[in-house]
Amino acid sequence: MKPIALAAALLAAAAAAPAMAAKPAESPEARVERVLGAAPVIDGHNDLPWEIRERYDLWRSPLDLRSDTSRLPAPLQTDIPRLRKGHVGAQLWSVYIPVSIKGPAAVLTTLEQMDIVRQMVARYPADFALAATAADIRRIEKEGKIAALMGVEGGHQIALSPAVLRTYYELGARYMTLT
Template structure:
């Protein structure tokens, strides 16, 4: 029986307001599908309006002008070792299942040229990014296996440290990257897998920028100078991005956009922890506790204008050739007003146009910059593969036995 869902659009994917689509750096739809329906995709049919359950469906992707998407194959840091690796493979399988289910709307892409071909066919180029070094289980062989399966970036950490790299939201342990962490970056360069520095500690960012031979990305991060949250990028790191050639992809998550939202979120976390609830929990108990807190303490609302402020701050430091967008839809409980789901990108583009951005500049932000970085990583890989063998180093060899 053929279970493929016919979803042919009447017209190709709608471009953004300046004639090019959006290439977004981070969307957590696969994890939302795991959490909500256990990967039973028929229960979250993306040809239907999924407002109220998901930030993402096919009609809203088209309305938002999305032409390329890095789907995050994230797994929780509560999963470790081989359990984390297995869950990551299940996430990859979910993305593959989506591609098989909607072949006339989504196209697999693992290179810049494949992204362009998908755009020409009117389909959304679908790439994968693994979110957190725990997904490779301290194994460069696993890293290579994920690359062969189509994963094209690895976020070095998520919310917790890994054995070889410090996270932005954990107590420092490695002081940035360990020797094995540096080897992970070098092997990613050799493969052509983008080094993603969102979620990492500032010293991890600095070490990675020192070691890498290819442009890096920050798939969903903002400027710390405008919103003092450890998930955002400090000024000295931003200043190093142009020389590296990388791209910082502004995110829409309110607590990374607006200082008042960051302060409110810290208070919410304290409220949840006092009740024995993990701040990232999605249980009914967690939802009730959040609603209770918000009823007593109204939540500050970030707006499209606030996100535009972040984009402009990034541009002022790194330059227009090094900014992009990474909404983090379906990976956040709270959203920005006017950017509640994947249909909202045109609102941000229109806001930036009113602020004097040219159409050429906006096209770099929404499309050309991430596409360029992907292509440059491929070219670096071609050179390195000619002279370097795959690394067989282990964390024990380079960093010694675990404490």
């Protein structure tokens, strides 16, 4: 009986072997692509608005974010192709200004920074849409676009005015740091 039991066990194991065969190992690159495809990146800080302000004269100078901006005479670290390659689903654009700018000048400069973000969304409507809520981010991501949010990077930017803070909120700012 023992030889028959052993033969049956070996036959059962041989029959089950194809089902138990190990799947080929997923490459790290394939795993990253799979994970990012399921859960897009929400980048919490990007200084592109300030870079556009300083290097491209508040966007009065030619600049196309659909091209590789790392090759420009005044290179940038952000452009639409790299945002897409990185699976960025939402971008919080910093509307930072230096702490040396105070009072009404701080408010004006912040509004200009917010305007740069709004210009970006208006210039590239196939790529960006303004978002104010988590539901907006999900909707915009489903549309194949990058959700654009804004954050004020210093309490000095409200010039001690709660009304200015409320105005920034109405214009799309969703956070403000104290420093």
